[in-house]
Amino acid sequence: MDMLIFELERNSEKPLYEQLYLGIKNAIISKRIEVGTKLPSKRKLADFLNISQTTIEIAYAQLLAEGYIASVPRVGYFVETIDDLPYVEKATKIESIQPVLKQSFRIDFHPGTIDLDGFPFSTWRKYAKILFDEQYKELLLTGHPQGEEELRTEISKYLFQSRGVITSPEQIVIGSGTEQLLPMIIRLFDHIDGYAIENPGYKTVNRILKQNGRAVFPITVDEEGMQISDLEQTTANIVYVTPSHQFPTGAVLSATRRSQLLNWAALQENRYIIEDDYDSEFRYLGKPISSLQGLDKNEKVIYMSTFTKSLMPSLRVAYFVLPKSLLSKYNKTFTYYNATVPRFDQHILANFMKDGHFAKHLNRMRKIYKKKHDHMTEIIEANYPSISISGEHTGMNILISFSHHLSEIELKEMAAKKGIGVYAISDYMVKQVESTEPKFLLGFGGLSLDEIEQAIHELMQIWGITRANPSN
Template sequence: MDMLIFELERNTGKPLYEQLYLGIKNAIISKRIEVGTKLPSKRKLAEFLNISQTTIEIAYAQLLAEGYITSKPRVGFFVETIDDLPYVEKELNPEQVKPILKQTYRIDFNPGMIDLDGFPFSTWRKYAKILFDEQYKELLLTGYPQGEIELRTEISKYLFQSRGVITSPEQIVIGSGTEQLLPMIIRLFEQSNGYAIENPGYKTVNRILKQNGQTVYPITVDDEGIRVCDLEQTKASVVYVTPSHQFPTGAVLSATRRSQLLNWAAQDSDRYIIEDDYDSEFRYLGKPISSLQGLDKNEKVIYMSTFTKSLMPSLRVAYFVLPKSLLSKYNKTFTYYSSTVPRFDQHILAKFMKDGHFAKHLNRMRKIYKKKHDHMTEILETYYPMVSISGEHTGMNILISFPHSLSEAELKQIAAEKGIGVYPISDYMIGPVESTEPKFLLGFGGLCLSEIEPAIHELMQTWGISRANP
């Protein structure tokens, strides 16, 4: 019985059976109890340790399940032969790994924020309540790999009416964001000569491409969008662009550049364009910009978009539209694929769109964001000519630039110390770009209308920038 003298702590949160199980297990691993040794009966060990037989039974059962002991009917329990296992004593006070916390600010000009008060909770809740019912129990099973046909049908209708995208539900693939969909597209072009991306642009896209072993060519963006003449000097066979509202500069790809880009793709059978229709729903001046996909006559454009800005980032519903010429390859490549978006969420969104609520929501949010956009523009104009603005009239952020003796990094730090979150354009640089003065993105989506003016004034005061006409 000496071999099973364990110190059981009765005034602790750890159950006695677990303490006993760990004690015997560690003794077997460290060979303090030899292989083949018979363990005491449950009754004897219970009496010796002054604990219940049930406690002994649970501990023995766990050891038996994990293969540390074996049971012989009417004979007892014996220590089993096990392979040598690495055994490391745990530190009594192991160093705690601190979780990565999201930076929070008192005033946040984050361009990715949306207006939380504008979400149609009651309508969304109504559809959720309808669908979470026994009559829709089939939604508990795995659905169609490309996404629910009901949602793909509604997306197809919406894209044609609002963006001039010509597609059928069969060409649409639904997934849970760019991070999940872009690697799928990469698989379709395994023999590509590399990807050209906008600079500045989405750093996430750059990371995804490089993590998938792709060569990346950063292409400079100017007032007319991506410089196609620079693209033509690379070996890239696929280009990733945001033509309707370039992020983060806000530039709109000019008609000339659109033609040049489509002609570039048409010159080689291996060339394709990935069109990310960023922020296209929110344009405040003039008619909506037509999509590249709608202008494409050679099936060279893969159209991508999400419901991140139009509804909510946490919904995690995104999609791409494949040219018909790529459907066969897609189907062969992704025969194993299952949609990563829950079926219930897809059907809620489909019903929300089918009954016209999505269009109503967009119209309402467009008015809300236009008021915020116009108000921010109006306040920033009081700092002209010290502060210049660009990228306005579309999206949920404005780009400002101004001469200053401090760098973007220093200005960002000064603002952060005052509890103000700002986002320099250098955060979005993929490669070196000449810049003569600091540039920052100021998002207004997450700010209340009444917060915008005092927030702008406080930021400018923090940076030592005065209004032209105080």
């Protein structure tokens, strides 16, 4: 029994049977006990090690279950043939990899930041408190795979009233963001390889398409939005656009190009448009821009939007609206699917919308963001006439451009060193386009009204842009 002499620590937190099991197992793996060797009987080994037979029995049972030994009735236990397994005498030190953290800034002009003080906490808390009660215990179970019908119904009403989107709850699919919903849409078109996207545009969309093995065609954006003539020169069958407020330039797709885009999609059966209407709620001048989906007569537009800007990014509620012609294919493709947004969150949002609080919240936030937008543009126009502003009157950021001897990268780094976050247009380029002057997005959502003026002056001072009215 020399081969089974193990150091068993009786005062260890690890049970004796586990110590014995590991000792025999490691001896088998390291070939210290040869294949075919008969192990001692439970009684003999118990006497030898001065432990109970039950301890031996449990250890042998575990080795038997894992295939290290075999039992021959009325004969005993024998070591089995084991393929070479990795055997580590001691734990290998694994190098710790620190996640890449988003840089924090003293002043942040990020275009995706919302006004945190404007959120209706008390109202939201009221709806949450009502739902977290035993009478709603069915919400603990898995709900409808496309999302709760109550929420889809409210979204359907809202879209028709505010965006002219013609839909029914059956056409709406709720998910936890573009990162989760866009791959679902891609799955519906497994036979289609080519996708056109805006340049500059959402880089996340480009990454998702590339990760799903799709060919990407970046299409240049000008002051009228995506250049449809360039799209027509590609072999793309699906195009991803932000027509109501192009990100990041702020351009609105002109009426002529809207018609051209819809006509392009109608020319072939397998052509579709993905319309991302990410922040259409915040338009400060004139009537809201009509959605492409509302203009489409051929069921060629898949409409997408989110509550990220209108409520909060952390809610993780987004949705798409499928043409009725794609519903059958969707249901066949995603028979296994379950909605990724918690049911409680969906019902809180549905009730919040049903009772009119969402509309009130949007009206209140529209006024707050308009004040910030107007204040930022007025400061720049009054004090820095050399700076051009575009993409205004919509959304939560403006786009500025100006002449400078330094590059966008150098200007961005210069601001970052002083604790100010600014975002260059080149950051959003899928395919780099020659630019004669630096262009930056200045988001105002996360800045208070009182912070904006000082933040602008401080940024311009860092960049060495002279103030026209320093006494003001």
